[in-house]
Amino acid sequence: xxxAEEVVTEAPAVEAVPKRAMTLGYGTSLxxxxxxxxxxxxxxxxxxxxxxxxxxYGLAVLALNILTGGSGQFSLGQSAFYAIGAYTTAxxxxxxxxxxxxxxxxxxxxxFAAGFLFGQPALRLSGVYLALATFALAxxxxxxxxxxxxxxxxxxxxxxxxxxxxxxxxxxxxxxxWLYYFTLAITIGIYIASVNLLRSRSGRAFMAIRDNEIAxxxxxxxxxxxxxxxxxxxxxxxxxxxxxxxxxxxxVAPDGYTITLAISLFxxxxxxxxxxxxxxxxxSAFIIFVPNIAEGISKGLSGAVFGVLLFLVIxxxxxxxxxxxxxxxxxxxxxxxx
Amino acid sequence: MxxxxxxxxxxxxxxxxxxxxxxxxxxxLAQKKYDSGASDTEIRIGNIMPYSGPAxxxxxxxxxxxxxxxxxxxxxxxxxxxxxxxxxxDGYNPSKTVExxxxxxxxxxxxxxxNSLGTVTNLAIRKYMNGKGVPQxxxxxxxxxxxxxxxxPWTMGWQPSYQSEARIYAKYILKEKPNAKVGVLYQNDxxxxxxxxxxxxxxxxxxxxxxxxxxxxxxxxxxxGHIAKLKAAGADVFINIAMPKFAAxxxxxxxxxxxxxxxxxxxVSASVGGAMKPAGFENVQGVLSAAYxxxxxxxxxxxDPGMKRLFAFLDKYYPEADRRDDAxxxxxxxxxxxxxxxxxxGDDLTRANIMKQAASLKEFAPDTLLPGITIxxxxxxxxxxxxxxMMRFKKDKWELFGGIMSGALGH
Numbered sequence: 001x002x003x004a005e006e007v008v009t010e011a012p013a014v015e016a017v018p019k020r021a022m023t024l025g026y027g028t029s030l031x032x033x034x035x036x037x038x039x040x041x042x043x044x045x046x047x048x049x050x051x052x053x054x055x056x057y058g059l060a061v062l063a064l065n066i067l068t069g070g071s072g073q074f075s076l077g078q079s080a081f082y083a084i085g086a087y088t089t090a091x092x093x094x095x096x097x098x099x100x101x102x103x104x105x106x107x108x109x110x111x112f113a114a115g116f117l118f119g120q121p122a123l124r125l126s127g128v129y130l131a132l133a134t135f136a137l138a139x140x141x142x143x144x145x146x147x148x149x150x151x152x153x154x155x156x157x158x159x160x161x162x163x164x165x166x167x168x169x170x171x172x173x174x175x176x177x178w179l180y181y182f183t184l185a186i187t188i189g190i191y192i193a194s195v196n197l198l199r200s201r202s203g204r205a206f207m208a209i210r211d212n213e214i215a216x217x218x219x220x221x222x223x224x225x226x227x228x229x230x231x232x233x234x235x236x237x238x239x240x241x242x243x244x245x246x247x248x249x250x251x252v253a254p255d256g257y258t259i260t261l262a263i264s265l266f267x268x269x270x271x272x273x274x275x276x277x278x279x280x281x282x283x284s285a286f287i288i289f290v291p292n293i294a295e296g297i298s299k300g301l302s303g304a305v306f307g308v309l310l311f312l313v314i315x316x317x318x319x320x321x322x323x324x325x326x327x328x329x330x331x332x333x334x335x336x337x338x
Numbered sequence: 339m340x341x342x343x344x345x346x347x348x349x350x351x352x353x354x355x356x357x358x359x360x361x362x363x364x365x366x367l368a369q370k371k372y373d374s375g376a377s378d379t380e381i382r383i384g385n386i387m388p389y390s391g392p393a394x395x396x397x398x399x400x401x402x403x404x405x406x407x408x409x410x411x412x413x414x415x416x417x418x419x420x421x422x423x424x425x426x427x428d429g430y431n432p433s434k435t436v437e438x439x440x441x442x443x444x445x446x447x448x449x450x451x452x453n454s455l456g457t458v459t460n461l462a463i464r465k466y467m468n469g470k471g472v473p474q475x476x477x478x479x480x481x482x483x484x485x486x487x488x489x490x491p492w493t494m495g496w497q498p499s500y501q502s503e504a505r506i507y508a509k510y511i512l513k514e515k516p517n518a519k520v521g522v523l524y525q526n527d528x529x530x531x532x533x534x535x536x537x538x539x540x541x542x543x544x545x546x547x548x549x550x551x552x553x554x555x556x557x558x559x560x561x562x563g564h565i566a567k568l569k570a571a572g573a574d575v576f577i578n579i580a581m582p583k584f585a586a587x588x589x590x591x592x593x594x595x596x597x598x599x600x601x602x603x604x605x606v607s608a609s610v611g612g613a614m615k616p617a618g619f620e621n622v623q624g625v626l627s628a629a630y631x632x633x634x635x636x637x638x639x640x641x642d643p644g645m646k647r648l649f650a651f652l653d654k655y656y657p658e659a660d661r662r663d664d665a666x667x668x669x670x671x672x673x674x675x676x677x678x679x680x681x682x683x684g685d686d687l688t689r690a691n692i693m694k695q696a697a698s699l700k701e702f703a704p705d706t707l708l709p710g711i712t713i714x715x716x717x718x719x720x721x722x723x724x725x726x727x728m729m730r731f732k733k734d735k736w737e738l739f740g741g742i743m744s745g746a747l748g749h
Contacts, residue, residue: 046444053437143557146527157527159432159458161465249436251462256433260391295389295427302427303390 069275072210077134085242115235159253273322375449402669501536502745508540521573644705
């Protein structure tokens with residue numbers, strides 16, 4: 001318990017993460033990876049679709065985790081970047097007949113640019129004020145997408161229908177299964193890249209800023225550059241997630257990207273453990289499955305049930321999945337000793 | 339086009355397989371035919387409603403329908419089969435609708451999805467439903483998109499579309515005020531534009547009668563500027579296509595500007611409590627609108643046999659419902675239509691037969707439609723309700739007048 005308690009007693013939501021604690025051990029990683037690769041072979045298409053969504057939201061949560069857990073900046077505006085990514089993919093696929101796989105880097109780059117630009121003015125703000133500014137972005141986005149000016153491209157309120165890709169090279173996979181493995185490959189790639197980023201010079205700069213901005217600049221870290229960079233990277237990954245989401249759901253419409261999505265992602269990050277990248281997938285599972293469980297318990301009170309469940313999680317394991325993992329690790333160590 | 343061919347090919351393949359199965363299993367099974375979701379004892383019906391989120395007021399529709407299917411089951415079901423009504427929440431979020439629809443079709447294996455609510459949400463799943471060949475029947479939305487039997491043979495609407503309602507207003511104006519100058523206020527979205535298109539179609543070659551069109555955004559605080567412009571354009575007929583709050587503001591502004599046009603307000607905002615009362619009864623005398631269903635709040639239906647049946651059902655199966663709520667009347671009527679189609683299907687509960695029977699409704703009158711209005715469909719007509727009746731606001735309620743009018747083109 002002692003290590004977990006130490007973590008708990010540190011009051012701020014964002015605390016220093018030792019480099020190693022950012023990821024899972026090799027053994028655990030391989031088990032998780034094997035589970036992710038093998039499970040789809042044995043389940044229905046609908047479950048595969050849900051697992052795809054799990055990975056996609058996992059990516060979006062991971063992106064927020066880099067921003068908040070890495071550089072210590074808050075964002076309630078991730079839904080806006082998710083929407084930009086989704087629309088970029090949808091518009092490129094449906095209006096320009098671009099291959100779906102090629103639309104994702106474009107979505108990533110556009111969102112990186114959007115995030116980087118938004119990061120500029122956001123530099124002047126910090127803490128709750130930054131959260132509010134990004135909140136404004138999230139509330140504005142659905143209305144911007146409805147504007148008559150863009151309607152030719154965005155389809156306005158009605159949104160756009162996206163064609164789901166078939167498996168290439170005549171592989172004997174269903175559309176859902178192919179999309180799942182495609183998403184899994186991208187997720188693993190981005191996950192590895194993110195871990196390396198946070199372990200690199202830039203990652204150390206992010207964390208230095210998170211821990212103490214003044215000390216960081218005294219050490220020669222270009223605070224404004226790295227802060228905007230963190231915003232850009234986070235937005236870029238969210239954009240890729242949005243693009244994948246558009247392909248998986250086969251539909252984009254402004255009402256799908258409201259502030260509720262941004263708050264869900266934020267929730268996922270907290271439940272998964274701020275700053276602990278593997279927790280992103282746990283957080284994503286929480287925001288996808290717990291509302292369904294709550295609905296199963298009571299339709300009329302689904303919101304209240306969800307609230308109670310969330311409260312229990314925050315109350316019992318305030319550091320989310322990371323804390324659970326730590327406790328499990330210690331238990332395993334004890335068992336080994338005996 | 340390529341996509342359509344693919345769907346058609348798949349359908350042909352499917353029917354070929356079905357034919358083969360029937361041929362090999364012989365006569366013993368020829369009587370009863372099932373797709374997944376139907377059996378000797380059960381029919382599973384899926385539904386998606388915004389039980390949470392901004393549109394949760396409409397969730398009453400789903401609750402009414404669950405209660406109505408309970409009643410049908412208590413009375414012995416449909417041809418001995420009980421209905422299992424599985425209704426999920428999508429919070430009016432199209433991405434969630436897709437997830438729930440897939441859950442219904444692939445995990446709960448429902449026979450069909452019935453009366454799911456919303457235009458965007460239904461658009462989000464239309465392609466999926468048609469690709470899978472699962473009926474998406476009696477969609478709860480007033481958009482005109484659900485009547486495309488050729489392109490989307492598995493999707494069918496229910497209520498009159500905004501376009502057909504607008505055509506009825508155009509018809510009325512052409513007949514009563516052929517030299518009118520029409521000014522239109524419309525909400526700048528799907529809903530508003532559908533109406534506008536219906537009006538233009540209805541006026542046909544005389545579309546120039548529309549002298550001014552003003553659109554507004556739901557974020558605007560006041561309608562006054564728009565109304566002043568319409569007045570300045572010299573319009574003597576004002577068509578008010580707005581959500582209740584804005585419609586009420588607009589009608590108030592008309593009175594304040596001392597403008598005296600012939601006013602028509604869309605059925606969406608014809609609610610006495612939601613728009614007419616807030617606008618002030620003294621300001622809305624003589625305003626016109628149209629309706630297709632009876633109003634639970636209107637005492638003139640208290641002794642109507644159909645409404646009596648509705649109220650008796652509510653007392654027994656859904657006592658907490660507010661009988662003045664339009665959504666109750668709506669949900670009940672749609673559920674009755676569904677039950678009618680299932681009865682017509684008999685022992686052939688295949689998805690193809692559901693669509694075939696849904697497209698063969700003739701002169702069917704649910705308890706809650708205005709007297710004389712009936713549901714008619716055909717393989718080329720996927721718009722069940724096309725008729726409305728004009729009504730005029732007098733004192734504190736609507737009075738129906740004139741005959742039943744059809745929103746079809748060219749009559």
